[in-house]
Amino acid sequence: MNSFCSCDEWINLEKAHGEVFKHQPPYGWVLSWLEVTEEKGYSHLHRYGIRIHHCPMCGKKLKQSE
Numbered sequence: 001m002n003s004f005c006s007c008d009e010w011i012n013l014e015k016a017h018g019e020v021f022k023h024q025p026p027y028g029w030v031l032s033w034l035e036v037t038e039e040k041g042y043s044h045l046h047r048y049g050i051r052i053h054h055c056p057m058c059g060k061k062l063k064q065s066e
Contacts, residue, residue: 005057020033034047
């Protein structure tokens, strides 16, 4: 996984939950998660994501992936 920040908090989060932040072209860095709901006896998988420009832990501008 590409690191977008070098702060200590990011390094700890990347080790514990590295799948939360993803680089997805053309959006850039995205905070992503999945939600499972049940409707009429069927399970539905919903994907969500929020584009971010600054590190949520220290506030530095994010590094862009090559």
